[in-house]
Amino acid sequence: MLISKDLLLSYGAKIEHHDAGDIIFREGDIPKFYYQIISGRIKLNHYNEDGKELILAILHAGLSVCELLLFIDKTYPVNAIVFEACIIIKLHKAQFKKLLDDHPKISRDINAFLSERLYYKFIMLENNSSLHPDVRLKGVFDYHKSFCPDQNPFSFEIPLTRQQLASLTGLRVETVIRTIKKLEKQGEVRIIQGKIFY
CATH class of the missing domain: 2.60.120.10 (Jelly Rolls)
Known part of the structure; x- marks a missing residue:
């Protein structure tokens, strides 16, 4: 917290x-x-x-x-x-x-937190300018996972539907679905009961 x-x-x-x-x-x-x-x-x-x-x-x-x-x-x-x-x-x-x-220490913690969020927003914006859908999706996954303490592979459940991922990345839902299947085949995500783990 x-x-x-x-x-x-x-x-x-x-x-x-x-x-x-x-x-x-x-x-x-x-x-x-x-x-x-x-x-x-x-x-x-x-x-x-x-x-x-x-x-x-x-x-x-x-x-x-x-x-x-x-x-x-x-x-x-x-x-x-x-x-x-x-x-x-x-x-x-x-x-x-x-x-x-x-509480100056809390003020410094807030500054560090804001800086980290801004950093990941820049990364996400950069990824969203890519022509490659896998780069866009992984940018979103990295951004959301960055807030979790457990950074191990497949430890984070992506809290978004395929439609929401499309809304975040500017991709069509069909492209999101195809790209997630491709990422699963490459071993970059796991799909468990329809949920994406990254």
């Missing part, structure tokens, strides 16, 4: 329970809270002018949600939607900044 639950509660944080489909915040909202996931998953998405969903990330327990926007005066460029029932802890922006002022 990025910041301990007890420390967040000591600064006035509140715990909330959400069901799948609940909206934590919408694109265009003003950031007012620091959000950290205790359990469950949240997706960050955007809809293009044709109404097609683009998933930018799926966040799981222990991760924070768009905390970088608490440091600048910009509105959310994405929606945060509960992907599966979750519990989050939220702390008002002013109290979050006070917590960071009072």
